[in-house]
Structures are given as structure tokens and as C-alpha cells.
Amino acid sequence: xxxxVYVTKKLPxxxxxxxxxxxxxxxxxxxxxxxxxxxxxxxxxxxxxxxxFITDTIDREVFERAKKLKMVSTCSVGYNHIDVQAAAEKxxxxxxxxxxxxxxxxxxxxxxxxxxxxxxxxxxxxxxxxKWGSWSLMQMTGQDIYGATMGIIGLGxxxxxxxxxxxxxxxxxxxxxxxxxxxKEEELGIEYADLKSLLQQSDFVCLMLPYSAEVHxxxxxxxxxxxxxxxILINTARGGIVDEDALSDALKNGVIWGAGIDVFExxxxxxxxxxxxxxxxxxxxxxxxxxxxxxxxxAHMAADNLIHVLNGNVGKANVVG
Ligand code: DGY
Numbered sequence: 001x002x003x004x005v006y007v008t009k010k011l012p013x014x015x016x017x018x019x020x021x022x023x024x025x026x027x028x029x030x031x032x033x034x035x036x037x038x039x040x041x042x043x044x045x046x047x048x049x050x051x052x053f054i055t056d057t058i059d060r061e062v063f064e065r066a067k068k069l070k071m072v073s074t075c076s077v078g079y080n081h082i083d084v085q086a087a088a089e090k091x092x093x094x095x096x097x098x099x100x101x102x103x104x105x106x107x108x109x110x111x112x113x114x115x116x117x118x119x120x121x122x123x124x125x126x127x128x129x130x131k132w133g134s135w136s137l138m139q140m141t142g143q144d145i146y147g148a149t150m151g152i153i154g155l156g157x158x159x160x161x162x163x164x165x166x167x168x169x170x171x172x173x174x175x176x177x178x179x180x181x182x183x184k185e186e187e188l189g190i191e192y193a194d195l196k197s198l199l200q201q202s203d204f205v206c207l208m209l210p211y212s213a214e215v216h217x218x219x220x221x222x223x224x225x226x227x228x229x230x231x232i233l234i235n236t237a238r239g240g241i242v243d244e245d246a247l248s249d250a251l252k253n254g255v256i257w258g259a260g261i262d263v264f265e266x267x268x269x270x271x272x273x274x275x276x277x278x279x280x281x282x283x284x285x286x287x288x289x290x291x292x293x294x295x296x297x298x299a300h301m302a303a304d305n306l307i308h309v310l311n312g313n314v315g316k317a318n319v320v321g
Contacts, residue, residue: 002022002023002024003022003023003024003048003049003310004023004024004025004026004046004047004048004049005019005023005024005025005026005047005048005049005050005051005306005310006025006026006027006028006040006043006044006047006049006050006051007019007025007026007027007028007051007052008028008034008035008040008050008051008052008053008055008056009027009028009030009031009034009035009053009055010027010028010029010030010031011027011051011299012296012299015299015300015303018300018303019051019303019306019307022307022310022311023048023049023310026043026047034053034055034056035056037057040056040062041061041062041065044062044065044066044069045065045066045067046067046068047066047068047069048068048069048070048071048310049069049070049071049072049073049306049309049310050062050066050069050071050072050073051073051075051302051303051306052072052073052074052075052081052082053074053075053076054074054076054078054081054286055081055267056074056081057081058072058074058081058082058083058087059083059086060083060086062083063083063086063087063089063090063092064086066090066092069090069092070091070092070093070309070310071092071093071094071095071305071306071309071310072087072092072093072094072095073094073095073096073302073303073305073306073309074094074095074096074097074302075097075298075299075301075302076096076097076289076298077096077097077098077100077101077289077298078096078210078211078238079094079096079320080210080211080212080238080240082094084320084321087320088321093309093314093317093319093320094319094320094321095302095305095306095309095317095318095319095320096302096305096318096319096320097297097298097301097302097305097318098157098318099157100294100297100298100301101158101288101289101294101297101298102157102158102161103161104288104289104290104291104293104294105158105161105236105288105289106158106161106162106164106165107165107291108236108262108284108287108288108289108290109158109162109165109206109208109234109236109262109288110162110165110166112234112236112260112261112262112282112284113145113204113206113232113234113260114145115260115282116232116234116258116259116260116280116281116282117142117143117144117145117204117232117258118142118143118145119140119142120282121282122140122279123140126140143203143230143232143257143258145169145171145204146169146170146171147169147170147171148169148171148172148203148204149171149172149173149174149201149202149203149204150162150166150171150172150173150174150202150203150204150206151173151174151175151176151193151198151199151201151202151204151205151206152173152174152175152176152190152206152208153175153176153177153195153198153205153206153207153208153209153218154176154177154207154208154209154210154237155175155177155181155184155208156177156208156209156210158208158236159175159177159206159208159209160184160188162206162208163175163188163190164188167188167189171204172191173188173189173190173191174190174191174192174193174197174198174201174202175190175191175192175193175198176192176193176194176195176198177209180192195223196226199223199226199227200226200227200228201228202227202228202231203228203230203231203232204231204232204234205219205227205231205232205233205234206234206235206236207219207233207234207235207236207237207241207242208236208237209237209241210237210238211237211238211240211241215240215241216240216241217240217241217242217243217246218241218242219233219241219242219243219246219247220242220243220246221243221246221249221250224246224247224250224255224256225250225255227250227255227256228256228257229254229255229256229257230257231256231257232256232257232258232259232260233247233256233258233259233260234259234260234261235259235260235261235262235263236262236263236288237263238263239261239263239264239265239266239267240265242261242265244264244265244273244274244275245274247259247275248274248275248278251275251278251280251281252274252278257280258280258281258282259275259280259281259282260281260282260284261275261281261282261283261284262283262284262285262286262287262288263286263288264286267285267286268285269283269285301318304316304317305317305318305319
């Protein structure tokens with residue numbers, strides 16, 4: 001008898017077919033609306049594998065409902081939406097998708113940085129709203145990118161890929177991470193800085209670290225106050241790393257110059273969020289990895305992880321821990 005898998009969003013046909021060759025697949029029929037909690041809890045009770053996304057909260061209650069679950073495979077590199085401790089206690093493997101989205105996410109991070117520094121969205125709005133007037137000397141002036149200092153917090157795969165883009169713009173790069181990485185300093189031409197110095201010296205502060213309880217609101221009022229008045233904060237990691245109230249105050253009061261944000265504490269972000277009302281914020285709907293090739297690559301990798309684990313080849317899967 002085939003093992004059973006529940007998929008929490010509608011998958012492209014090719015992926016559905018691939019999984020169906022191996023497993024009895026049940027799937028939530030929507031692409032954009034996450035599976036309702038009560039359906040997730042009901043479905044997970046009877047399956048061997050769960051294929052999920054960052055929009056699903058896979059907490060202890062989910063694992064407690066599961067009777068024979070062996071694997072949760074998320075179609076994402078981040079797995080902060082999964083209680084990995086509860087999974088481990090139940091002997092459930094957690095799969096994720098490292099590597100495949102690195103360059104695409106670094107591209108978007110740099111695009112967001114450029115759009116924020118050069119006020120691309122605001123300038124485009126002015127044109128479309130008929131407010132261009134005429135060319136004037138200081139109209140829509142932004143911040144230079146070439147030759148500026150970038151501070152990267154979190155030097156994982158995506159952080160490193162971002163360094164390569166920064167180097168193409170002759171930027172000085174500082175980094176801060178849990179442990180110092182002397183071999184990377186040499187290889188990439190970057191300097192380690194403690195968090196305070198990095199915040200004080202950088203023109204662009206880019207958050208490139210995974211979310212965990214230890215880094216909740218790592219960037220708050222005090223940290224923002226350390227930054228330069230012309231500095232820009234870029235967050236393509238996770239919303240919870242930044243205290244959004246402190247950030248919107250800092251942006252309103254000229255404590256920092258601008259922010260490019262692809263991730264929010266609550267997603268989808270409410271239109272009432274004060275950050276969305278500020279002209280010096282470029283806000284995007286969590287699209288860091290959103291290229292056709294990369295999203296399909298992630299979806300296939302998550303399927304591979306599930307197939308490997310359910311077939312007893314854990315060693316071939318990308319699993320946490
Ligand atoms: C991830 O993979 O964790 C991103 O946030 C979504 O691509």
C-alpha cells in the first residue's frame with residue numbers, strides 16, 4: 001500500500017504527478033489561501049508525510065495530532081514556522097530547501113537596496129500621478145550605493161552571495177555573525193565588526209540571518225539610534241527580527257533615512273501597518289526567492305526531501321539537525 005502525503009497548498013501539476021507516482025497524495029486546493037487550521041489538524045492525523053510552506057504553523061499541536069507522521073518537508077529554507085523540538089521528540093524529520101534560492105534571494109536583496117536608496121518606487125509614483133513638474137536639481141535625490149559601506153548581519157549562504165554583489169559596486173563590507181569567520185574574511189575581502197560598530201559605520205544594514213527566539217527584535221529603538229542618519233535598513237530575512245514600531249518611529253523622525261522591507265511580523269501585512277504609509281519605505285510581499293526557476297527548484301527539492309525520507313534514505317535528504 002502507498003504511503004500518504006498531505007500538501008498544504010495547490011502544487012503545479014508536474015509536482016503533483018511526481019509525488020502521486022510514489023504516494024497517495026491529498027492536497028489543499030488553493031494556491032493563495034492557506035489551509036484552514038482545523039483541516040490541517042484533521043489531515044495530519046493520518047498521513048506519513050506533510051509537504052508545507054512558510055504560511056503554515058506546524059507547532060506542537062500538529063505533531064500531537066499526527067499518528068504516523070515521519071516527515072515534514074517545507075518548501076522554504078527558513079523553518080521557523082515549524083516546532084523542530086516537538087518534531088524531534090516525536091521522531092519526525094524536518095526537511096528544508098537550502099542552496100537553491102541563495103542567488104535569487106541575494107538578487108532581490110540588492111534590488112531592494114537599490115530601489116530604496118534611489119527612491120525608485122516613489123519616483124515612479126510621482127511620474128504616474130502627474131507630479132513630475134520639471135527636472136530640478138535636488139528632485140528625488142537618494143543615497144549613493146557605489147563605494148558605500150554595507151553591514152551584513154548573518155553571514156550564511158545568502159549573506160555571502162550578497163557580499164559578491166556588493167563587491168561589484170566597490171562597497172566596503174562589514175559583517176557580524178554568531179561566530180567570526182576568518183577564512184571568509186580573507187576569501188571575500190570583508191571585515192568582522194561587533195553589532196554596535198557595524199550599526200554605527202554602515203550606510204546599508206542588511207539582515208541576512210534566520211529567525212529564532214534569540215534574535216526576536218534584534219533591531220529595536222536602541223540599535224536604530226546607533227545607525228547613521230543617512231543609513232538604510234534592508235530586511236529580506238524575517239519580520240520578527242525588527243521591532244516594526246521602533247522602525248516606523250525611526251523612519252518618521254529621521255533617525256535613519258530609509259528601509260527596504262520584504263518581510264513582516266504578520267504576513268500578509270495589514271494595510272494599517274504604519275510602515276506602509278511612509279514614503280521612505282519600499283515594501284514588498286515576501287518575494288525574495290520568487291523567480292520561476294527558483295520557486296520550481298524549491299518545490300522539487302522539497303518533494304525530493306520527502307521522497308528520500310519516506311523511502312528510508314534520510315542521508316540523501318536536506319533535513320534539519
Ligand atoms: C524561505 O525560503 O525561507 C523564504 O523566506 C521563502 O522563500
